[in-house]
Amino acid sequence: MTREYIARDPRTGLPLSVAKTTRxxxxxxxxxxxxxxxxxxxxxxLARGEIDQVESRYLDRNHTHGRAAGVRAxxxxxxxSIHDAHSALMxxxxxxxVDVRVAALxxxxxxxxxxxxxxxxxxxxxxxxxxxxxxxxxxxxxxLTAPVFPSAVETILGNELRSSQPERFAAAWAGLHALGExxxxxxVNHVDTLLxxxxxxxxxxxxxxxxxxxxxxxxxxxxxxxxxxxxxxxEVRRIAARTxxxxxxxxxxxxxxxxxxxxxxxxxxxxxxxxxxLQSVDTDHGRARELVVKGSSSKDLQIRKACVDLLPRLFGxxxxxxxxxxxLKTETDASIIASLKExxxxxxIEGTEAQKNAQxxxxxxxxxxxxxxxxxxxxxxxxDPMRPDAExxxxxxxxxxxxxxxxxxxxxxAYRAVSQDEMMGYDxxxxxxxxxxxxxxx
Numbered sequence: 001m002t003r004e005y006i007a008r009d010p011r012t013g014l015p016l017s018v019a020k021t022t023r024x025x026x027x028x029x030x031x032x033x034x035x036x037x038x039x040x041x042x043x044x045x046l047a048r049g050e051i052d053q054v055e056s057r058y059l060d061r062n063h064t065h066g067r068a069a070g071v072r073a074x075x076x077x078x079x080x081s082i083h084d085a086h087s088a089l090m091x092x093x094x095x096x097x098v099d100v101r102v103a104a105l106x107x108x109x110x111x112x113x114x115x116x117x118x119x120x121x122x123x124x125x126x127x128x129x130x131x132x133x134x135x136x137x138x139x140x141x142x143x144l145t146a147p148v149f150p151s152a153v154e155t156i157l158g159n160e161l162r163s164s165q166p167e168r169f170a171a172a173w174a175g176l177h178a179l180g181e182x183x184x185x186x187x188v189n190h191v192d193t194l195l196x197x198x199x200x201x202x203x204x205x206x207x208x209x210x211x212x213x214x215x216x217x218x219x220x221x222x223x224x225x226x227x228x229x230x231x232x233x234x235e236v237r238r239i240a241a242r243t244x245x246x247x248x249x250x251x252x253x254x255x256x257x258x259x260x261x262x263x264x265x266x267x268x269x270x271x272x273x274x275x276x277x278l279q280s281v282d283t284d285h286g287r288a289r290e291l292v293v294k295g296s297s298s299k300d301l302q303i304r305k306a307c308v309d310l311l312p313r314l315f316g317x318x319x320x321x322x323x324x325x326x327x328l329k330t331e332t333d334a335s336i337i338a339s340l341k342e343x344x345x346x347x348x349i350e351g352t353e354a355q356k357n358a359q360x361x362x363x364x365x366x367x368x369x370x371x372x373x374x375x376x377x378x379x380x381x382x383x384d385p386m387r388p389d390a391e392x393x394x395x396x397x398x399x400x401x402x403x404x405x406x407x408x409x410x411x412x413x414a415y416r417a418v419s420q421d422e423m424m425g426y427d428x429x430x431x432x433x434x435x436x437x438x439x440x441x442x
Contacts, residue, residue, distance in 0.1 A: 028109040028148060034058040035069040036076070043077075046070030047088040049095075067095075068103040075110035082114045093122045098131045105137040109144050112152075120145075120152045127160070127168070139171035146175030147182045158190065162202065173205060177212065184213040188220050195224065200233040207231075207239040214243055215250070222247075222254050229258060234267050241265075241273035248280040255281055256288050263295060263303060275306040289314050293323075301333060308336055312343065 037058040038046065045051045047070035054065045071092045077085035089111055092104035105126060112119050123145075126138040142160060146153050153175075160172030180187045187209060194206035207228045214221050225247070228240030241262045248255035255277050262274030275295070281288050292314060295307035308327070311320055324343035331337050366374075371381045 028113050028144065030075055030110055031072065031106060033069075033072065034063040035065060035073040037063065038065055038070065038073045040076075043070055043073045044084055044088055047074055047085075048091055066099075067092075067097065068099040071100060071103040072107050075107045078114065082111070086111055086115045086117065086119075090118065090122070093126070098133055101126065101129065101131070101134050102137045105134070105141045108141055109148070112145065112149065116149065116152060120149070120156065123153075124156050127156070136167060139168050143171045143175040143178070147178040150179060150183045150186045154186070158193070161190065161194065162197070162199075176209070180209065180212045184216045185218065185220075187213050188217045188224065191224055192220075195227055195231075200236065203228075203231060203233060203236045204239060207236045210240060211243045211246060214246055222251070225258060229261055229265075229270075234270075237262075237265060237267060238269050238273070241270045244273055244277035245280045248277045252281045252288070256291070260287070260291055263291065263298075268300070268302065271300060272302055272306075275303055279306070279310065296323075296327060297330070305333070305336055308339055 034056070037056040038054055039056070042051070042054045046054050046065065046067060049067050052066070054070070056063055056065060071089065074085040074089055089104055089107065092100050095101055095104075105123070108119055108123065123138055123141055126134055127142070129135050129138065139160070142153060142156060146157055157172055157175060157179075160168050161176060163169045163172065176187060176190060191206045191209050191213075194202050197203055197206075210221060210225055210228065214225075225240050225243055228236050231237055231240070244255050244258055244262065247258070259274040259277040259281070262270050262277070265271050265274070278288055278291060278295075292307045292310045295303045296311060298304045298307065311323060315323065320343050324340040328337065328340050328344065331340060366381050374381050
């Protein structure tokens with residue numbers, strides 16, 4: 001695998017979109033000690049061994065500095081004077097004094113930032129120095145320089161990652177971890193080769209780095225996870241499977257493919273990690289839904305339980321109730337049966353009166369304009385009384401006022417004139433009797 005690797009869609013052949021790599025700037029921190037008080041003019045002669053010692057005062061104390069202190073003070077040189085500091089450092093690597101070689105390794109990262117010529121060749125040599133103190137200092141130097149100089153230490157780091165000595169092994173892996181923050185693609189290259197090692201310990205350590213680079217390592221990490229899930233060592237597969245939930249949050253389709261493979265693994269922990277990935281994946285993805293439906297009837301209890309718990313997220317009430325009724329016919333686990341019965345239970349039909357009422361949703365509010373139109377046509381909305389029409393109210397008021405005015409005009413007054421007949425005492429009901437015959441008049 002190389003850095004030019006491009007993952008492509010198998011159907012279209014177009015490159016798959018991946019996240020951009022974000023690097024973290026890593027700087028070398030200068031060491032501080034009594035040697036910082038050595039006068040500038042005395043540093044080079046002291047580091048070259050031209051003078052034996054130099055006196056100085058640091059933190060209210062007098063100090064006597066030897067060649068090792070002069071070598072550590074070389075980190076103060078910048079600009080053109082860095083060439084003289086580099087030459088003095090090269091001489092210090094050849095010194096017979098252990099403390100001088102250790103001091104040279106301590107200041108190597110600071111000098112390498114400004115001029116790195118041949119410095120890492122000496123680092124490779126001093127990793128196998130006769131002195132254990134020098135070898136330890138060289139391993140620490142490798143840990144510090146790996147994140148800043150990945151190309152310069154690539155071969156050295158690759159060898160140290162496979163070292164049989166625990167201290168060198170641990171220091172190299174610490175440097176590789178730090179390298180993941182600055183150059184994750186370089187870590188991917190190292191993991192690529194480490195997964196091919198016969199030693200399962202190395203493959204396990206390499207698989208442990210997948211989670212560290214999964215966010216910024218790009219599409220090549222997908223292949224590394226795939227290979228690790230097929231590893232013969234169960235621990236390698238477990239470590240790789242634990243990266244799937246994180247992958248599901250960024251690349252749901254790739255994670256679904258890997259989760260499907262993990263769910264049929266012989267190891268229960270690997271299968272459980274596959275289920276956790278499905279819980280994190282986008283449930284709208286069709287393949288994920290199929291895996292959940294299939295897993296809800298799996299022979300593995302953990303897979304079955306996890307998939308049944310996912311069913312309410314994927315399906316509506318009607319479909320969910322039908323599926324739960326089918327699963328209840330073959331389910332034997334008590335906890336899963338209880339979950340399925342909750343899915344089958346319909347509160348709107350089988351529940352108490354309070355549960356049924358709780359299922360009744362309030363009717364949506366009728367817009368004001370629709371209410372006005374309906375009431376204008378004499379249609380009542382809801383239980384509220386119809387609001388009176390303004391024009392009808394005004395017309396009724398006018399008609400009432402007119403009726404009252406007419407009645408007032410027709411009503412008798414308080415004083416009524418008396419007729420002459422009433423004054424004379426004649427009864428209004430008096431009627432002259434007609435003669436029965438004409439004889440009465442003769």
